[in-house]
Amino acid sequence: MSAPVVETHRLAKTYGLAPVLREVELRLLAGAGAFIVGGNGAGKSTLLRILAGLEAPSDGRALVFGQDTRRLGARYRRRIGVMAHQSFLYPNLTARENLEFYAELYSVADPRASAIQWLDRVGLAGVADTRVRAFSRGMEQRLSAARAMLAEPGLLLLDEPFASLDHDGAEIIEALIRGAVERGASVIATAHAVPEIAGVEFAAYEISRGRIAQQAHQEEVRRGGRLRTLLGR
Amino acid sequence: MAGDSARCWADRTLSGFAAVLRKDLRLELRSGESTLALLALSMLVLVVLVFALDAAHVRSVEVAAGALWVAMVFAGMLGANRALLAERDNGAIRGLLLSPLDPGTLYAAKLAAALIFMLIAEVGAVILMVIFFNLDFDASTARLAPILVLGAIGFSALATLLSAITGRTRSGDMLLPILAVPIFVPALIAGVKASAAALGGAPLASMGDWLRIMIAFDVLFVVAGYLLFEQVVGEN
Numbered sequence: 001m002s003a004p005v006v007e008t009h010r011l012a013k014t015y016g017l018a019p020v021l022r023e024v025e026l027r028l029l030a031g032a033g034a035f036i037v038g039g040n041g042a043g044k045s046t047l048l049r050i051l052a053g054l055e056a057p058s059d060g061r062a063l064v065f066g067q068d069t070r071r072l073g074a075r076y077r078r079r080i081g082v083m084a085h086q087s088f089l090y091p092n093l094t095a096r097e098n099l100e101f102y103a104e105l106y107s108v109a110d111p112r113a114s115a116i117q118w119l120d121r122v123g124l125a126g127v128a129d130t131r132v133r134a135f136s137r138g139m140e141q142r143l144s145a146a147r148a149m150l151a152e153p154g155l156l157l158l159d160e161p162f163a164s165l166d167h168d169g170a171e172i173i174e175a176l177i178r179g180a181v182e183r184g185a186s187v188i189a190t191a192h193a194v195p196e197i198a199g200v201e202f203a204a205y206e207i208s209r210g211r212i213a214q215q216a217h218q219e220e221v222r223r224g225g226r227l228r229t230l231l232g233r
Numbered sequence: 234m235a236g237d238s239a240r241c242w243a244d245r246t247l248s249g250f251a252a253v254l255r256k257d258l259r260l261e262l263r264s265g266e267s268t269l270a271l272l273a274l275s276m277l278v279l280v281v282l283v284f285a286l287d288a289a290h291v292r293s294v295e296v297a298a299g300a301l302w303v304a305m306v307f308a309g310m311l312g313a314n315r316a317l318l319a320e321r322d323n324g325a326i327r328g329l330l331l332s333p334l335d336p337g338t339l340y341a342a343k344l345a346a347a348l349i350f351m352l353i354a355e356v357g358a359v360i361l362m363v364i365f366f367n368l369d370f371d372a373s374t375a376r377l378a379p380i381l382v383l384g385a386i387g388f389s390a391l392a393t394l395l396s397a398i399t400g401r402t403r404s405g406d407m408l409l410p411i412l413a414v415p416i417f418v419p420a421l422i423a424g425v426k427a428s429a430a431a432l433g434g435a436p437l438a439s440m441g442d443w444l445r446i447m448i449a450f451d452v453l454f455v456v457a458g459y460l461l462f463e464q465v466v467g468e469n
Contacts, residue, residue, distance in 0.1 A: 074334075078333040089325065097256075101256050104252035105252055105334050
């Protein structure tokens with residue numbers, strides 16, 4: 001049996017005196033996907049930030065590829081793709097320049113060709129040489145997805161990947177997530193409700209007041225059983 | 234095997250350094266904000282000091298050296314602030330911290346960008362100083378070059394490190410000069426003294442003590458910045 005890609009033990013995070021995450025237990029194997037669902041302020045984004053190594057837990061442990069997220073070295077960071085609320089893109093660079101820059105940081109072979117290929121995949125090839133500051137929120141979101149995935153990471157952490165997207169944009173992101181899972185990547189995404197992604201089975205975790213309140217396989221959600229109220233589109 | 238691994242690490246580090254520096258220069262070439270602001274500020278400071286100090290009544294090489302360094306410090310603060318400002322847009326600094334790029338390499342690239350902007354501003358400031366203080370473009374002006382380069386390295390190293398801290402606070406723009414200038418004082422005194430001696434025609438060898446202070450300051454803050462940048466720029 002393969003080692004888990006993500007594993008948390010009694011993970012807790014407190015800001016000042018306010019607990020945001022409490023005793024979170026999560027386990028994700030290679031090639032598996034999980035949706036973390038919950039309302040605003042439930043702790044979803046904080047959980048992803050801890051898994052990405054951006055924040056340290058206040059208590060407990062989070063392991064990614066077997067490595068404590070407090071000490072994620074370059075070779076682990078290379079294997080993690082993060083899509084957050086902020087796009088991490090430079091408004092005064094063009095879409096192609098932004099992707100080329102990140103491709104170079106991740107040592108992607110032929111950054112220019114890779115950038116062009118990913119722009120095509122997210123439907124932005126026609127605006128490759130337009131500065132990002134001229135992009136709509138949805139276009140920026142698609143470019144941010146390409147930025148997170150261009151190094152083909154083994155773990156994708158996606159914070160509300162469908163926010164601000166129209167139907168076509170959502171389909172593009174769905175296709176990218178499906179493609180990532182098919183090549184063996186693990187995916188953890190947050191959302192307010194569990195979306196249906198054709199051909200991909202996800203586990204669903206409901207997080208409430210910082211705790212994993214319920215968990216279910218997506219099939220159970222679909223059948224109308226557990227987490228029914230969280231079923232999305 | 235170990236040699237291959239070290240070469241691979243060096244290649245990645247150099248590639249990451251070059252990518253960040255190239256990106257910063259591209260952003261600057263596109264907007265010209267930092268360099269133009271640095272040049273304008275240098276000119277403003279020199280004009281004010283020429284009239285305020287009445288250069289005719291004091292030894293002009295000493296006044297000129299002082300005025301040049303005041304302009305340099307003000308311009309340097311602006312340049313260092315701007316070098317990290319672009320990384321705050323859209324949370325780009327997080328994108329860099331999440332990437333495999335070593336934070337020390339990120340610091341080195343940011344320092345290199347701030348240094349390039351500051352050196353460009355210094356060239357402009359020296360030309361203005363020579364004009365405003367009725368000096369000549371001769372060997373003594375050329376002798377300023379190593380002194381100003383040492384000063385620019387030290388100030389860029391210090392200000393890049395401090396701006397990573399102050400940029401995270403609401404009153405960061407105000408906080409940077411309050412922190413940077415007192416720390417820079419030893420190098421500032423050495424720089425002014427060495428510059429005045431250079432403009433007065435003294436050979437570089439006679440400024441050995443002042444130059445050694447500046448070199449020590451540069452080494453201290455470049456190393457400190459490289460080692461501490463991860464702690465000051467990270468979010469943990």
